[in-house]
Amino acid sequence: MNDAKHIQETSKKLATKRLMLEIKDLRKSFGENNVLNGFDLELLEGENLVIMGKSGSGKSVMIKCLVGLMEPDSGSIKIMGKNLLGLNQINLDELRTEIGFLFQGSALYDSMTVRENLEFPLRRHKHKFGDNIDTSKLVTEALKNVGLIDAIDLMPAELSGGMKRRIALARTLILKPKIILYDEPTSGLDPITSKEIIELMRNIQRQYKTSSLIITHDVDCARVVSERIILLVDGINYAEGTFDELKNSKDEKVKAFFK
Amino acid sequence: MFKSKKITLFLIEIGELTYFGRRFFKELFSKPFEFKELLRQCYYIGNKSLLLVGVTGFIIGLVITLQTRPTLEEFGAESWMPSMVSISIVREIGPVIIALTFAGRIASGIGAELGSMRVTEQIDAMEVSGTNPFKYLVVTRVLATTLMLPILVILGDTIALYGSYLIENTKGDVSFQLYFNKVFNSLEFGDIIPAIIKTYFFGFAIGLVGCFKGYNCKKGTVGVGIAANSAVVFSSLLLFVIDFIAVFITDIFFEI
């Protein structure tokens, strides 16, 4: 009796979790180079999903297809129920405000100060917060979230790699996206700074209840943040499971990731 | 075999540039307009090349006058100096040399800037944050070079004529008034207008090629260097082609 009720409740909980992101049979090749060969993925609301894969396995290509920076050869991409590939420019831009993208190399605008960097996404999307919103308030709030309020008037060239990553994260957060895509958030950073960035990601997750897709080949990062992991090998989702499940896997290719 | 491959690559490049130019016009006339950024670019590009253009113009004036003077002196025709020098400067030498220095400074600058923005994914970042990078980066820069080069050429021409006057004044005792009287008596609209019109095309070509090379930059820091370098080479080459066409057309309409 009690059991049945419990099962009913959990299935209800699962059913109410929205599907934020759905990729089906994604294919992409560059000439002879078949990078993605039918990749599938589902990201649920509030979930932290980690994608792991070797360098050059197509992780960045996949994530770029998700925001319309690259066009896949075939396959379907649904973001919060909307079919990405069929959208016109205006609707695409609208949808992009719901998706934060943290680039692999931070991608801060060199010619602008930190403040201008953060204001940039607001140029076209201010209306998301109502017309008379104070931009400087949004900027300071985002900077406070990443603990770098003092850097507001610096140029990107004056920042360290870790600071750049934080500012980039603040710029991603400023539109309050529902989904955040992280492309190797810890690459090129020392272990201590990496830990700080990971901690920051978890705080953001808690505070804003975002769903996150995290690309990484940093095992520590995967262990700490992941609720579920997908391994991208040979252009398909080769294996899927929690960190412990994959770590104890017998498959050679899977094992190679956790050495 | 090797040569034909190079020629093919060159033709492909021309085709891609044309396509890029077509996209420019498409985006130019569609909303939203990045007016503030356009003004900023105009200021930046003009300001950046002001000194260079001034110095180049001044030296052109000095050199041409110094070199032409002995020949005319031989025929006892020094009094023709102002009109001869002014016509050659305004018609051809001023626009072409100033455009070439402008290309060296601005096309490479734009190529390197947009190239590094491409390589470090800043252009992608703009795209996902809702700003059309082609409008924000390319359209503004191409417009800015198109609008600024003619102004710079007029300025450079003026300084060149002043330089020429200085030589005439020291060597031949010609007064300021006499010199410029002669200049304006000999210059006609047929000399000035076509020369100015063609500088708009020069400016357009320089901006377009610089943006084209930078925007389509290949990955890696090597790519940025190549983008900057080939932007200068390609745009300089294009300048001469445009100049030839311009002179050809002027010849038909304004019979020299």
Ligand SMILES: Nc1ncnc2c1ncn2[C@@H]1O[C@H](COP(=O)(O)OP(=O)(O)OP(=O)(O)O)[C@@H](O)[C@H]1O
């Ligand atoms: N614009 C492009 N044109 C041609 N080939 C490309 C392009 N972008 C990526 N590739 C190719 O696609 C493959 C996957 O690249 P991708 O950048 O997605 O790798 P990755 O998994 O993100 O690797 P890393 O961990 O090093 O970032 C590579 O072989 C690369 O050469």
Ligand SMILES: [Mg+2]
């Ligand atoms: Mg990558």
